[in-house]
Amino acid sequence: GQQVMQIPQYQHVQEGEDFTTYCNSSTTLSNIQWYKQRPGGHPVFLIQLVKSGEVKKQKRLTFQFGEAKKNSSLHITATQTTDVGTYFCLDNTDKLIFGTGTRLQVFP
Amino acid sequence: DTAVSQTPKYLVTQMGNDKSIKCEQNLGHDTMYWYKQDSKKFLKIMFSYNNKELIINETVPNRFSPKSPDKAHLNLHINSLELGDSAVYFCASSLRQGANYGYTFGSGTRLTVV
Numbered sequence: 001g002q003q004v005m006q007i008p009q010y011q012h013v014q015e016g017e018d019f020t021t022y023c024n025s026s027t028t029l030s031n032i033q034w035y036k037q038r039p040g041g042h043p044v045f046l047i048q049l050v051k052s053g054e055v056k057k058q059k060r061l062t063f064q065f066g067e068a069k070k071n072s073s074l075h076i077t078a079t080q081t082t083d084v085g086t087y088f089c090l091d092n093t094d095k096l097i098f099g100t101g102t103r104l105q106v107f108p
Numbered sequence: 109d110t111a112v113s114q115t116p117k118y119l120v121t122q123m124g125n126d127k128s129i130k131c132e133q134n135l136g137h138d139t140m141y142w143y144k145q146d147s148k149k150f151l152k153i154m155f156s157y158n159n160k161e162l163i164i165n166e167t168v169p170n171r172f173s174p175k176s177p178d179k180a181h182l183n184l185h186i187n188s189l190e191l192g193d194s195a196v197y198f199c200a201s202s203l204r205q206g207a208n209y210g211y212t213f214g215s216g217t218r219l220t221v222v
Binding site: 037044048090095096 | 141143149150151152153156164166198200208210211212213214215216
């Protein structure tokens with residue numbers, strides 16, 4: 001069946017280092033969304049990407065949609081302790097399939 | 109004001125019991141969802157309702173029955189609870205059905221079956 005894989009599963013970084021999570025789908029996506037879930041919290045919508053090759057920025061966060069619309073990435077520049085959490089991509093087509101998530105830990 | 113509210117926040121119950129989780133949204137959204145997040149943090153959709161009509165019904169045991177009395181409410185009733193039902197259940201809503209809207213999640217209900 002359709003899967004949405006994210007790598008890495010876990011990432012530990014020192015505060016100030018950069019972080020990237022990658023989302024890969026087995027099928028072409030009409031659009032993709034990204035969510036952040038803090039420890040003990042609920043997923044919070046970050047952004048939606050629709051166009052092939054689209055790049056969007058939110059302060060230190062950069063989101064990219066692949067040319068073939070089968071992959072996406074989220075890059076955080078100069079991580080802060082407030083970035084701690086699990087980042088999920090979401091295949092926002094018929095089946096609403098979440099990626100497997102990347103758990104980010106930031107050490108001060 | 110909480111946009112998507114779920115009750116209860118925690119639920120501990122014995123195997124075989126029947127329980128319900130309630131969800132209400134005050135955003136005026138048309139579409140509501142139930143998601144299950146297991147111990148490995150995997151999020152999986154269970155049900156989707158658009159304006160009280162069932163849209164998505166994933167492979168979920170029929171012990172789980174959603175009910176939407178109006179478009180602002182989507183409750184989840186679970187019969188004959190099993191150990192494997194232990195998880196965090198999230199309610200969510202979106203403005204409309206379709207691919208152009210973000211989802212607003214409730215704070216979750218942590219269900220523990222003992």
